[in-house]
Each structure stands twice: as C-alpha cells, then as structure tokens.
Amino acid sequence: MTYCVAISLEAGLVFISDSRTNAGVDNVNTYSKMYGFGIPGERQFVLLCSGNLATTQGVVAQIKRDIKQSMPINLMTIGHISDAADYIGEISRIQQEKNTGGGAHYEASFIIGGQISGSRPKTYLVYPQGNHITTSHGTPYLQIGESKYGKPILDRILNTKSSLETATLCGLVSMDSTMRSNLSVGPPIEVTIYEADSLVPGRYHRFQEDSEYLRELKRAWDKSLKAAFKKLPPVSWSSNWDMKQDDESSEVSN
Amino acid sequence: MTYCVAISLEAGLVFISDSRTNAGVDNVNTYSKMYGFGIPGERQFVLLCSGNLATTQGVVAQIKRDIKQSMPINLMTIGHISDAADYIGEISRIQQEKNTGGGAHYEASFIIGGQISGSRPKTYLVYPQGNHITTSHGTPYLQIGESKYGKPILDRILNTKSSLETATLCGLVSMDSTMRSNLSVGPPIEVTIYEADSLVPGRYHRFQEDSEYLRELKRAWDKSLKAAFKKLPPVSWSSNWDMKQDDESSEVSN
Numbered sequence: 001m002t003y004c005v006a007i008s009l010e011a012g013l014v015f016i017s018d019s020r021t022n023a024g025v026d027n028v029n030t031y032s033k034m035y036g037f038g039i040p041g042e043r044q045f046v047l048l049c050s051g052n053l054a055t056t057q058g059v060v061a062q063i064k065r066d067i068k069q070s071m072p073i074n075l076m077t078i079g080h081i082s083d084a085a086d087y088i089g090e091i092s093r094i095q096q097e098k099n100t101g102g103g104a105h106y107e108a109s110f111i112i113g114g115q116i117s118g119s120r121p122k123t124y125l126v127y128p129q130g131n132h133i134t135t136s137h138g139t140p141y142l143q144i145g146e147s148k149y150g151k152p153i154l155d156r157i158l159n160t161k162s163s164l165e166t167a168t169l170c171g172l173v174s175m176d177s178t179m180r181s182n183l184s185v186g187p188p189i190e191v192t193i194y195e196a197d198s199l200v201p202g203r204y205h206r207f208q209e210d211s212e213y214l215r216e217l218k219r220a221w222d223k224s225l226k227a228a229f230k231k232l233p234p235v236s237w238s239s240n241w242d243m244k245q246d247d248e249s250s251e252v253s254n
Numbered sequence: 255m256t257y258c259v260a261i262s263l264e265a266g267l268v269f270i271s272d273s274r275t276n277a278g279v280d281n282v283n284t285y286s287k288m289y290g291f292g293i294p295g296e297r298q299f300v301l302l303c304s305g306n307l308a309t310t311q312g313v314v315a316q317i318k319r320d321i322k323q324s325m326p327i328n329l330m331t332i333g334h335i336s337d338a339a340d341y342i343g344e345i346s347r348i349q350q351e352k353n354t355g356g357g358a359h360y361e362a363s364f365i366i367g368g369q370i371s372g373s374r375p376k377t378y379l380v381y382p383q384g385n386h387i388t389t390s391h392g393t394p395y396l397q398i399g400e401s402k403y404g405k406p407i408l409d410r411i412l413n414t415k416s417s418l419e420t421a422t423l424c425g426l427v428s429m430d431s432t433m434r435s436n437l438s439v440g441p442p443i444e445v446t447i448y449e450a451d452s453l454v455p456g457r458y459h460r461f462q463e464d465s466e467y468l469r470e471l472k473r474a475w476d477k478s479l480k481a482a483f484k485k486l487p488p489v490s491w492s493s494n495w496d497m498k499q500d501d502e503s504s505e506v507s508n
Contacts, residue, residue: 229478232423
C-alpha cells in the first residue's frame with residue numbers, strides 16, 4: 001500500500017508521501033511516489049501516486065513523454081489544474097486498461113496539486129475511474145492509499161488558515177500513525193512545501209529510515225499522547241453502572 | 255457500519271460497541287450489537303456483532319433457540335470458549351448462505367468473549383468464513399467493523415497488564431476517533447466490563463447520544479490532543495531542506 005496526503009492552505013500546499021511498495025510481504029521495495037514538474041515563474045505541479053506500480057510508472061512516463069514531445073495536451077501548456085487532473089485521469093484509465101488481464105486489478109489513484117500563474121494553488125484527487133475531487137474549506141486535505149489510520153489527526157488539527165509548518169507537522173504525525181498501524185507504509189518519507197504565489201519548486205526534504213527528526217517526532221508524539229490520555233476524565237463506576245441491563249434489546253446478564 | 259472492540263487483560267475483559275445500523279444514509283437505525291449470556295458462578299459470555307443485520311439477528315436468535323431447546327451444542331453447555339467460537343462460525347455461515355441471493359453480500363463478523371469456570375477469560379473474533387482468531391500478549395484486543403480509525407490509540411496505550419479502567423477509557427477514545435471520522439458509527443455506546451474469575455455478568459453501561467461523560471471525554475481528548483500537538487518538536491527549515499531534489503527517481507523541481 002501507500003499513504004500520501006496533500007494539504008491545501010491559504011498559505012500554500014503541503015505534499016507528503018511514503019516510499020514503500022509491496023507485491024506480497026516478501027517483495028517490498030522503495031520507490032518515490034512524489035514527482036515534480038514546472039516552469040519557474042509560470043507553473044508548478046507536484047504529483048503523488050498510489051496503486052499498481054506498473055500503472056503509476058506508466059502514467060508518469062506518459063506525462064514526461066507528452067512534455068518532451070510537446071503534445072497538444074501536456075502539463076507545461078495546460079490552462080488549469082483541473083484540466084491537468086482530467087488529463088491524468090484519462091492517461092491513468094488508458095494505462096489501467098492496457099494492463100488489464102487475468103482478473104487482476106491494476107488500479108491507481110493520484111493527487112495532482114500546484115499553481116498556474118494567475119490562478120490560486122489547488123489540489124485534486126484523481127480516482128481510478130478518471131474522475132476527480134478537490135479540497136473544500138471544511139476538508140482542506142486529500143488522501144490516497146491507506147488513509148484511515150491517519151485521518152483523525154488531520155480532522156482535529158487542520159483548517160485552511162493553518163500555517164505551512166503546522167500542516168507539515170500534522171501530516172507527518174498522520175504518516176507516523178499510519179506507519180505504526182500498517183506495515184505496508186514506510187520510509188523514506190518525502191515532503192514538498194509549496195508557498196502560494198511563489199511559482200518556484202517548493203521546499204523539499206526526504207526523511208530517511210534513520211531520520212533523527214522522525215524518530216524524535218514519533219517518540220514525542222507517543223509520549224504526549226500517553227500523557228494526554230492520562231489526563232482524561234476517568235470512567236466513573238458510579239450508580240449509573242449496572243450489573244444488569246435495563247432493556248430487552250441487548251441481553252447482557254440474561 | 256459498526257465499530258466493536260473487545261480487550262483482553264489479565265484483570266478481565268472489556269467490550270465496547272456502537273449501536274448504529276444503516277442500509278444507505280437515509281435508512282439509519284439504532285440496534286444494540288451487544289448480547290450477554292451466562293450462568294452465574296459457572297459461565298459468562300458477551301457477544302458483539304457486525305455486518306448484515308438480518309444475518310446477525312438470525313445468529314442471535316439461533317443461539318437463544320438452541321439454549322431454550324437444550325440442543326446438544328449450546329452456549330450454556332459448551333466446554334470451551336473456542337468451541338463457542340466454532341459454533342457461532344457455523345451458524346453464521348448457515349445464516350449467510352440462507353440469505354444469499356441477488357449477488358449481494360450478507361456477511362457478518364462476531365466477537366465472542368467471556369469465561370467458563372476452570373478456564374481463563376478469552377475472546378475470539380469469528381470471521382464471516384466461520385474461522386476465528388484470539389488475542390495475544392502483543393495484541394490484546396480484537397476489532398470488528400470500521401476498525402482502522404480507532405486502531406492507533408489502542409496500539410499505543412494497551413497491554414495485557416492495563417487496568418480495566420484504562421482499557422475502558424482507551425476503548426472509548428478509540429470509539430470517539432471512529433465516530434468522528436465515520437458517520438456510520440454512532441451512539442448509544444454500550445460497555446461491559448467483566449472482571450476475571452467473577453463469573454457474574456460484568457458492569458454494564460449504555461452511554462446515550464446526549465451522555466455528558468462522552469461529551470466531556472470528546473472535549474477533553476480533543477483539547478489534550480491539540481495541546482500535545484503544540485508541544486511536538488517543530489519541523490525545522492534547516493540546511494537539509496532543499497529547493498531541489500538530489501536524486502533522479504522523483505523529480506520535484508525538474
């Protein structure tokens with residue numbers, strides 16, 4: 001599996017991805033799932049990939065080929081990021097169909113985000129079917145891959161006014177929770193932070209497996225969570241706790 | 255969906271379940287998913303249900319009928335809790351097959367836990383296929399239904415030496431995270447706490463939708479998490495953050 005998250009803020013965009021791929025537990029590899037494209041001063045894109053590796057590699061190769069060959073539709077000339085999402089949905093469907101066979105699934109999902117001069121920064125999630133969604137004021141993030149473990153912290157912390165630093169930290173905590181609960185998501189962890197209206201490649205960092213910062217973050221979060229848990233109001237064994245249940249629909253103690 | 259969790263500790267067992275059922279978002283109902291059976295001083299069981307409501311109701315009805323009719327195999331005479339898990343798996347498969355039709359799925363999962371005099375308390379998760387697993391020292395809990403959102407907190411807090419109070423609180427936090435991220439899981443929340451070797455029905459409580467304690471717990475956890483988050487080591491924009499990526503495999507900034 002994979003876990004990628006993109007966060008869309010007034011201040012800009014944050015992209016975070018893991019790097020683990022697996023085809024069975026004895027075939028685990030490291031592949032980057034984050035790709036950047038752009039023309040400084042004019043447009044910047046970051047692409048995150050999840051799903052069948054042959055499909056996602058095929059899509060990325062096609063994107064590059066279309067740029068190189070100056071095809072009528074390519075990321076360097078496209079007018080809107082939503083058009084870029086349509087374009088990626090289309091080539092993703094073609095790749096998936098090409099790979100179909102033997103009843104297996106070769107699905108892939110993508111997040112494409114960035115900014116084209118004259119428009120606001122945007123992010124889109126492209127489904128295997130080729131259609132796409134974007135973020136909203138209430139839900140300022142998009143996830144692909146193993147998204148459930150890391151969702152609660154995003155829901156609690158993020159809003160569109162969060163700083164890039166807060167969103168990056170929140171995304172890394174979300175990644176930490178996911179890695180802890182699911183072996184198929186793992187480091188290196190890549191982060192790109194794009195500042196709104198900069199139109200240059202964002203700040204980028206790859207946290208390696210032995211990253212001192214990731215280890216410290218994991219330790220600190222674990223410790224803080226345990227401390228936070230200890231401060232919760234205790235469950236009281238008060239008079240409203242029964243040895244016997246008071247309605248028939250569930251019969252504890254019958 | 256559903257979220258149920260059972261926690262197996264040296265001190266006893268904790269069972270927590272939500273009560274929401276839905277067949278589409280406009281057909282949402284409240285049903286208890288927790289059932290108790292037992293003979294004081296001899297045996298106590300708690301059953302948690304997830305999946306197709308017709309199947310789970312059919313299984314519970316069958317369990318009750320088999321007890322009433324003193325069938326050769328029934329919960330009041332069975333020798334081991336693992337035999338009870340086998341029995342539930344068998345009648346679950348029969349119910350599922352009976353209901354099969356139109357290509358739809360009528361699957362159900364169960365957690366059966368409790369104690370029979372002379373043995374230790376145990377919990378088993380019974381899969382739709384009828385087979386089952388139990389807890390281990392490393393993983394002292396079992397979940398059915400919408401399990402991923404609430405898993406990280408269980409992994410961080412629980413071990414077999416946790417107190418019944420800690421485990422109950424942790425289970426309720428796990429439930430809170432799940433309800434926050436998934437609309438199809440909702441109150442009332444039922445809790446049964448079985449003390450090891452008591453062989454009487456456990457302490458039981460049903461937290462209603464307007465439960466002051468649940469609201470307070472949700473508020474306190476939200477506040478503590480945010481405070482814990484604020485204390486994390488900040489992501490530093492130090493010299494090891496680049497405007498440019500240093501390897502070819504992912505081409506941020508190309």
